[in-house]
Amino acid sequence: MSRIEETFKRLSKGNRKALVGFLVAGDPDLERSERDCRMALENGVDVLELGVPFSDPTADGPVIQAAGQRSLAAGTTVAKVLTLAKRLRRECEAPIVLFGYVNPFFNYGYEKLANDAAAAGVDAFLVVDMPFEESGEFRVHLDAVGLDFISLIAPTTPDARLGKILKEARGFVYYIMVKGVTGARAGVAEDVAGHLVRLKKHTRLPVAAGFGVSNGDQAREAARHADGVVVGSALVRAAGENRLAFLVKEIRQALDCQEK
Amino acid sequence: MKRVEVNTVPDANGHFGVYGGRYVAETLMPALIEVEKAYRAAQADPAFELEFRGLLKHYVGRPSPLYFAPRLTEAFGGAKIYLKREDLNHTGAHKVNNTLGQAILARRMGKKKLMAETGAGQHGVATATVAARFGMECDVYMGEEDIRRQAPNVKRMNLLGARVIPVTSGTKTLKDAMSEALREWVAAVDTTFYVIGTVAGPHPYPVMVRDFQSVIGIEAREQFIELENRLPEMVIACVGGGSNAAGLFYPFLNDAGVKMVGVEAAGHGIATGQHAASIEAGRPGILHGSKSYVLQDAEGQILNAHSISAGLDYPGVGPEHALWADLKRVEYSGITDAEAVAAFHELSLMEGIIPALESSHALAEARKRARTVGKGGAIVVCLSGRGDKDLESVLEYDARVKT
Numbered sequence: 001m002s003r004i005e006e007t008f009k010r011l012s013k014g015n016r017k018a019l020v021g022f023l024v025a026g027d028p029d030l031e032r033s034e035r036d037c038r039m040a041l042e043n044g045v046d047v048l049e050l051g052v053p054f055s056d057p058t059a060d061g062p063v064i065q066a067a068g069q070r071s072l073a074a075g076t077t078v079a080k081v082l083t084l085a086k087r088l089r090r091e092c093e094a095p096i097v098l099f100g101y102v103n104p105f106f107n108y109g110y111e112k113l114a115n116d117a118a119a120a121g122v123d124a125f126l127v128v129d130m131p132f133e134e135s136g137e138f139r140v141h142l143d144a145v146g147l148d149f150i151s152l153i154a155p156t157t158p159d160a161r162l163g164k165i166l167k168e169a170r171g172f173v174y175y176i177m178v179k180g181v182t183g184a185r186a187g188v189a190e191d192v193a194g195h196l197v198r199l200k201k202h203t204r205l206p207v208a209a210g211f212g213v214s215n216g217d218q219a220r221e222a223a224r225h226a227d228g229v230v231v232g233s234a235l236v237r238a239a240g241e242n243r244l245a246f247l248v249k250e251i252r253q254a255l256d257c258q259e260k
Numbered sequence: 261m262k263r264v265e266v267n268t269v270p271d272a273n274g275h276f277g278v279y280g281g282r283y284v285a286e287t288l289m290p291a292l293i294e295v296e297k298a299y300r301a302a303q304a305d306p307a308f309e310l311e312f313r314g315l316l317k318h319y320v321g322r323p324s325p326l327y328f329a330p331r332l333t334e335a336f337g338g339a340k341i342y343l344k345r346e347d348l349n350h351t352g353a354h355k356v357n358n359t360l361g362q363a364i365l366a367r368r369m370g371k372k373k374l375m376a377e378t379g380a381g382q383h384g385v386a387t388a389t390v391a392a393r394f395g396m397e398c399d400v401y402m403g404e405e406d407i408r409r410q411a412p413n414v415k416r417m418n419l420l421g422a423r424v425i426p427v428t429s430g431t432k433t434l435k436d437a438m439s440e441a442l443r444e445w446v447a448a449v450d451t452t453f454y455v456i457g458t459v460a461g462p463h464p465y466p467v468m469v470r471d472f473q474s475v476i477g478i479e480a481r482e483q484f485i486e487l488e489n490r491l492p493e494m495v496i497a498c499v500g501g502g503s504n505a506a507g508l509f510y511p512f513l514n515d516a517g518v519k520m521v522g523v524e525a526a527g528h529g530i531a532t533g534q535h536a537a538s539i540e541a542g543r544p545g546i547l548h549g550s551k552s553y554v555l556q557d558a559e560g561q562i563l564n565a566h567s568i569s570a571g572l573d574y575p576g577v578g579p580e581h582a583l584w585a586d587l588k589r590v591e592y593s594g595i596t597d598a599e600a601v602a603a604f605h606e607l608s609l610m611e612g613i614i615p616a617l618e619s620s621h622a623l624a625e626a627r628k629r630a631r632t633v634g635k636g637g638a639i640v641v642c643l644s645g646r647g648d649k650d651l652e653s654v655l656e657y658d659a660r661v662k663t
């Protein structure tokens with residue numbers, strides 16, 4: 001069983017929701033970023049999404065844009081992110097997903113990247129600007145080493161397309177709750193429940209809902225119809241303000257008390 | 261007008277060979293597929309063609325002249341120089357050919373609002389213009405640096421009722437304006453049509469923009485045949501994203517005897533690293549939704565481009581140009597800031613035509629090629645726009661060079 005599968009199974013047995021936490025690798029530098037990742041994992045993050053910085057992040061709002069810039073300024077490279085993953089893997093079994101934009105991955109070489117990531121203990125890739133139609137080549141190399149390619153579904157994705165994407169989905173499915181870029185929002189998007197029900201008809205994989213979740217209440221709300229929630233910008237901001245452990249605990253508690 | 265059948269590119273997912281495609285967030289995929297379907301339907305609908313042709317004639321002022329430049333020819337000392345006068349179009353550049361096509365399409369799709377990115381401001385003006393013409397709202401994303409460099413165009417856009425939204429991220433130029441426009445489109449995708457200004461971006465934009473701009477080459481080819489009763493030896497156009505070049509080249513692709521040269525901005529010189537020559541100095545990569553030649557560092561991070569010309573100051577290029585470069589059907593070369601400014605002055609003095617700095621790159625290349633092509637031959641240069649918007653930049657440049 002893969003780490004991702006195992007994690008979602010274990011949580012669902014305990015009637016708990018997965019907390020998928022996103023941090024930008026190398027923000028503000030690799031050392032502090034490693035410390036933040038550990039802190040997130042120790043305080044309740046179940047799945048770690050490690051953001052690989054890119055110069056032109058077209059799907060990110062200001063918080064993650066700025067974090068990516070800090071990381072690049074500190075000299076972060078794909079190879080260094082793999083080293084970070086390897087160091088984290090030495091002492092934890094939580095799934096690690098590399099989250100990024102296609103060009104740095106294409107530049108590294110899909111096959112070499114799949115191999116090196118597998119060796120580093122990475123479990124999956126999520127490539128924001130690589131939709132289903134463009135994913136074939138990378139997917140072949142990930143499959144060869146047993147890594148998952150995480151599929152994204154948006155509120156705009158029509159049913160026919162949903163079926164096509166989910167047939168090939170692996171690991172878990174990432175549901176983007178809002179039409180927009182990453183970043184904190186006042187409330188949770190509308191009709192998330194409807195979309196999640198629609199989605200569940202096409203897949204038996206666990207579903208994590210993300211984009212715009214920034215606190216415990218929103219996380220609980222988003223998780224009602226999903227198997228987990230993704231929290232990104234809020235964690236990135238909290239890490240910068242030295243209140244990461246506090247926020248992760250708050251969200252963890254909110255998620256856990258919902259089921260009682 | 262007869263369409264010229266070249267070959268079967270792109271494929272169903274918008275690939276020109278290994279280039280092109282659709283590399284965007286899933287949220288945008290359905291919108292792109294919808295634009296593509298609507299575009300295919302429009303192409304098959306004679307009413308669309310009729311309206312487009314009608315407005316190109318009566319609103320834009322087409323056909324634009326193919327002008328023989330006698331004094332410039334004399335000065336270059338070789339082939340006859342013909343200028344395809346896109347500068348005489350309404351709004352002063354080729355950009356309006358495309359924005360008109362996309363606005364008609366947007367209206368057919370029931371969209372009420374247009375959005376665009378702009379570098380030189382020409383595409384922004386052209387989008388604001390057609391938005392006004394069709395009574396649509398219009399937001400234009402423009403880098404702060406370009407807002408400074410192209411101030412007259414910002415005022416023009418405001419006058420036309422568009423909102424110019426300053427982009428402050430990154431280099432504050434075209435690249436960042438396009439990134440920001442893509443971000444905003446994700447949020448507004450239900451109501452807003454994104455009018456991309458060049459043959460870059462995700463499918464179907466590269467093919468759609470090329471088709472709308474190919475009126476340039478179709479006309480130039482017919483006009484040249486009428487004037488000279490043969491085909492030119494060479495056609496030259498500047499390449500930012502590559503839309504005026506694609507528009508000129510595409511109808512000549514099957515004319516094996518016609519040599520084509522795309523001119524990128526070599527800025528301070530390729531060796532300095534400060535340029536915008538994606539094909540000459542870049543590597544295949546993915547930027548803004550498609551795979552093509554991209555200026556990037558060893559890690560695949562996008563590099564900043566440099567050109568005195570805001571319209572060429574972009575680290576990528578349209579995917580079809582990447583294919584044409586690989587196939588060696590089109591030769592790509594670089595012209596520096598200094599060479600372009602010299603050509604800017606030369607055309608102004610020789611022919612009484614003030615060219616855009618973008619187009620000045622093509623003119624400078626023509627100067628280099630005129631003798632090689634020789635006295636019996638002819639070169640068609642795409643004069644993609646007029647230079648009023650660039651007076652400030654050129655004066656600033658001249659003052660700096662003198663001191």
Ligand SMILES: Cc1ncc(COP(=O)(O)O)c(C=O)c1O
Nearest residue numbers: 382500501502503504571618645
């Ligand atoms: C007059 C003019 N020519 C050329 C360009 C470059 O664009 P493209 O390469 O798409 O023709 C621009 C862009 O703003 C322009 O304004």
